[in-house]
Amino acid sequence: MKKVILQILVICTGLLIASCGQNKTNNETETHSENIVKNSVEVNTPDDALAEMKAGNKRFLDGKLVNTDYKNQIEQTKDGQHPHTIVLTCIDSRTPPEIVFDQGIGNIFVARVAGNIEDPNILGSMEYAVKVVGSKLIVVMGHNNCGAVKGAIDNVELGNLTQLVDQIKPAIVGDTTNIKDMVNETSKNNIKLTIEKILKSSPVIDELVKENKIKIVGAYYDVTSGEVTFLE
Ligand SMILES: [Zn+2]
Numbered sequence: 001m002k003k004v005i006l007q008i009l010v011i012c013t014g015l016l017i018a019s020c021g022q023n024k025t026n027n028e029t030e031t032h033s034e035n036i037v038k039n040s041v042e043v044n045t046p047d048d049a050l051a052e053m054k055a056g057n058k059r060f061l062d063g064k065l066v067n068t069d070y071k072n073q074i075e076q077t078k079d080g081q082h083p084h085t086i087v088l089t090c091i092d093s094r095t096p097p098e099i100v101f102d103q104g105i106g107n108i109f110v111a112r113v114a115g116n117i118e119d120p121n122i123l124g125s126m127e128y129a130v131k132v133v134g135s136k137l138i139v140v141m142g143h144n145n146c147g148a149v150k151g152a153i154d155n156v157e158l159g160n161l162t163q164l165v166d167q168i169k170p171a172i173v174g175d176t177t178n179i180k181d182m183v184n185e186t187s188k189n190n191i192k193l194t195i196e197k198i199l200k201s202s203p204v205i206d207e208l209v210k211e212n213k214i215k216i217v218g219a220y221y222d223v224t225s226g227e228v229t230f231l232e
Contacts, residue, residue, distance in 0.1 A: 041055075043084035043136060044136075045136060046136040046137050046212070046213075046214055046215035047215070048084070048136065049084040049085045049135075049136040049137035049215070050137055050215060050217065050230070052084065052085075053085060053101050053103075053137065053139065053219075053228075053230075054228075054230065056101035056102035056103055057100060057101055057102070057226075057227070057228040059102040060099065060100050060101065060102045060226060061225075061226055061227060065102045066102060067102050067103055067104030067105075067107065068104060069104075070104060070105055073104050073105040073106050074105060076106065077105060077106035081106050081133070082106075082133070082134070083106065083107055083108050083109045083129065083133065083135050084107060084108065084135055084136055084137065085103075085107075085108045085109070085135055085136065085137040085138070085139060086108065086109035086110070086111065086125070086126055086129040086130065086135050086137070086138050086139070087101070087108055087109070087110050087111070087138075087139045087141055087219075088111045088112075088113075088116050088118070088122060088126070088138070088139070088140045088141065088194070089110065089111075089112055089116050089139075089140075089141040089142075089143075089221075090112065090113070090114060090115060090116045090141075090142065090143060090146055090148060091112045091113060091114045091148075092114075092143060092146065092147065092223070094143070094223045095141070095143050095221050095223065097110050097139075097141065098110065100221065100226060100228065101228070109125070109129045109133075109135060111125050111126070113164075114147070114148040114161075114164060115142075115146065115148030115149060115151075115152070115164065115165070115167070115168045115190065116140060116141060116142050116190070116191070116194060117164070117167045117168060117190070117194055118194055118197050118198050118201065119167075120201075123198065123201055123202045123205070126138055126198070126202065126205060127202060127204045127205060130204075130205060130208055130213075130214050131204055131208065135214070136213075136214055136215070137214060137215050137216075137217070138198070138205070138214065138215070138216040138217070139216075139217055139218075139219050140191050140194050140195050140198070140216070140217075140218050140219070141191070141218070141219040141220070141221055141228070142187040142188065142190055142191040142218075142219075142220055142221070143187065143220065143221040143222070143223055144183070144184045144187060144220070144221075144222055144223055144224070145180075145183065145184070145223055145224075146183060146187050148164070148165065148168060149168055149171075149183050149186050149187045149190060150179075150183050151165045151168075152165040152166075152168035152169050152171075152172060152186070153172055153176075153179070153182060153183060153186065168186075168190055170193060171186050171189040171190035171192075171193045172186050172189075173185050173186055173189050174186065187220070188218075188220055188231070191218040191219070191220065191231060192218060192231070195216055195217075195218055198216065199216070217230055217231065217232055218230070218231035218232075219231065
């Protein structure tokens with residue numbers, strides 16, 4: 001028991017230190033703001049964060065990226081981070097959130113796992129983002145032509161992948177006469193069910209959503225166009 005309490009204390013202390021570093025950086029950022037190119041727009045509310053994510057995907061689609069000065073972003077974030085959003089998405093190499101939302105370095109947390117499903121580690125990461133660091137938005141992003149979703153439909157069995165695709169199976173909808181549609185509709189349903197599971201399994205997140213302090217939204221990425229459709 002003592003060991004557990006000690007571990008909790010160590011974690012809390014670490015989080016407090018991270019928190020202090022964040023405040024310090026806020027002041028430093030204000031002090032030196034004239035010399036710093038802002039990462040993007042100021043984000044104070046969940047709606048601000050959502051608007052910036054939508055705008056970022058539009059910049060990406062239009063080829064008008066503004067968050068590509070990585071050296072500058074490293075300089076701005078060296079003493080702390082203030083990501084406005086956490087994105088949970090698939091490991092698929094075609095869906096990198098930092099790029100497709102034009103956020104670069106330091107603007108968003110990203111949690112990735114095949115099939116963008118939640119588990120206690122993902123929930124813990126989200127709780128850290130929204131409760132400790134102060135991120136305003138959780139985005140659960142799936143995509144079309146998802147291999148993990150297809151694996152669930154195909155009943156893939158391989159090492160630890162078996163239990164992973166089992167978690168996607170409750171989301172399966174459609175029929176096998178059109179496997180492509182079935183995969184994509186299942187991906188969308190998987191986003192919806194994952195959000196429901198997050199709210200059910202994390203009282204921390206559920207409470208923040210109910211208090212309107214954060215938002216949680218689904219998003220669907222099209223790997224053939226680069227376009228993100230938000231499922232609000
Ligand atoms: Zn995928």
